[in-house]
Amino acid sequence: MPREVCDYYQVRETIGSGGFAQVKIAKHRLSGETVAIKVMNKVALGEDLPRVQREINALRSLRHQHISQMYQVIDTPDDIYIVMEYVPGGEVFDYIVTKDRLLEDEARKFFRQVISAIAYVHNEGFAHRDLKPENLLLDRYQNIKLIDFGLVAKPQSLQDNLYTCCGSPAYAAPELIAGKPYLGSKADIWSMGILLYALLCGYLPFDDDNTVKLYKQILKGEYETPRWLSHGSIKILDSMLQTDPNQRITVKHLLSHPWVMTNYGVPVEWRSKYKPGSIDSEVIDVMSQYYGIGTTEMSNEIAEWKFDHVCATYYILCNMKYQGKRPRLL
Ligand SMILES: CN(C)C[C@H]1CC[C@H](N2C(=O)N(C)Cc3cnc4ccc(-c5cc(Cl)c(O)c(Cl)c5)nc4c32)CC1
Numbered sequence: 001m002p003r004e005v006c007d008y009y010q011v012r013e014t015i016g017s018g019g020f021a022q023v024k025i026a027k028h029r030l031s032g033e034t035v036a037i038k039v040m041n042k043v044a045l046g047e048d049l050p051r052v053q054r055e056i057n058a059l060r061s062l063r064h065q066h067i068s069q070m071y072q073v074i075d076t077p078d079d080i081y082i083v084m085e086y087v088p089g090g091e092v093f094d095y096i097v098t099k100d101r102l103l104e105d106e107a108r109k110f111f112r113q114v115i116s117a118i119a120y121v122h123n124e125g126f127a128h129r130d131l132k133p134e135n136l137l138l139d140r141y142q143n144i145k146l147i148d149f150g151l152v153a154k155p156q157s158l159q160d161n162l163y164t165c166c167g168s169p170a171y172a173a174p175e176l177i178a179g180k181p182y183l184g185s186k187a188d189i190w191s192m193g194i195l196l197y198a199l200l201c202g203y204l205p206f207d208d209d210n211t212v213k214l215y216k217q218i219l220k221g222e223y224e225t226p227r228w229l230s231h232g233s234i235k236i237l238d239s240m241l242q243t244d245p246n247q248r249i250t251v252k253h254l255l256s257h258p259w260v261m262t263n264y265g266v267p268v269e270w271r272s273k274y275k276p277g278s279i280d281s282e283v284i285d286v287m288s289q290y291y292g293i294g295t296t297e298m299s300n301e302i303a304e305w306k307f308d309h310v311c312a313t314y315y316i317l318c319n320m321k322y323q324g325k326r327p328r329l330l
Pocket residue numbers: 015016017018019021023036038068084085086087088090134135137147148149150
């Protein structure tokens with residue numbers, strides 16, 4: 001581990017790996033808080049390096065209550081390290097497995113948070129393109145945190161179909177499977193339909209070990225609706241699992257869809273709870289004390305959002321407050 005990492009973080013074991021990356025758990029030395037560090041070797045990345053830049057650029061401009069926050073980027077000659085908010089509650093995927101399937105009210109609670117995250121991501125001009133239960137983690141309050149923007153793209157432009165070579169086919173939209181030019185935002189809506197089906201049923205609507213048969217099922221777009229699904233559930237699933245992307249519902253219409261509103265009565269709040277440019281003054285006080293500079297100077301430093309160690313320390317102290325802890329540095 002190079003000094004740029006070891007000076008600030010005590011890196012421990014690998015907790016997961018995704019494609020060309022390893023994710024390690026680490027401790028931020030100044031605060032004692034746990035973080036996740038995604039490590040990528042530049043040589044191993046090869047021509048995939050641009051994807052990492054896309055993920056980093058996307059994460060630089062995303063700050064939302066349902067997205068795992070990027071804290072710091074450490075670029076060394078051999079490796080790239082992305083330091084992120086650690087999300088302790090495990091994957092939604094495991095949660096569904098333990099409960100077999102979720103009741104409609106619990107599925108709705110999670111799905112409203114997914115709609116919030118995706119509406120925000122699309123509004124910021126991105127598409128996630130790898131939505132699946134494995135990329136939805138739960139924090140200590142059982143709130144959803146979206147992770148893994150490794151396939152992120154700008155939905156305005158038509159995309160190359162990365163999915164067929166590295167995404168998970170079971171969540172891939174028909175137009176993607178067919179290799180047609182497609183809009184990432186519409187592919188995300190299809191994946192959200194697959195996700196909601198998995199939450200409500202405990203298994204996938206299109207599934208087959210044989211990829212060719214799986215593709216045929218997806219292109220056909222016919223899936224079974226088990227008897228426990230309510231009429232409302234079937235309708236919202238149908239609105240997302242439209243094989244024609246132009247017939248598919250948009251995330252804006254999902255915000256106030258009748259199924260989404262049931263028992264809540266209000267549309268999904270999708271805007272970030274972090275007002276752009278808002279800075280937490282209590283955290284600034286702690287940091288300006290620690291670094292021995294004035295609060296104005298400290299605020300100006302943070303407002304540059306450089307994703308360096310000072311920026312990471314600010315985000316980590318904010319996350320401590322979110323966890324109900326007093327923000328402090330050792
Ligand atoms: C199966 N995937 C393709 C990768 C896998 C990597 C580890 C991760 N994880 C775990 O596997 N725990 C066991 C716990 C855990 C806790 N906090 C995390 C916080 C962030 C991330 C994360 C991972 C990646 Cl690859 C990202 O791009 C971003 Cl933006 C964020 N992963 C976390 C994570 C779950 C997903």
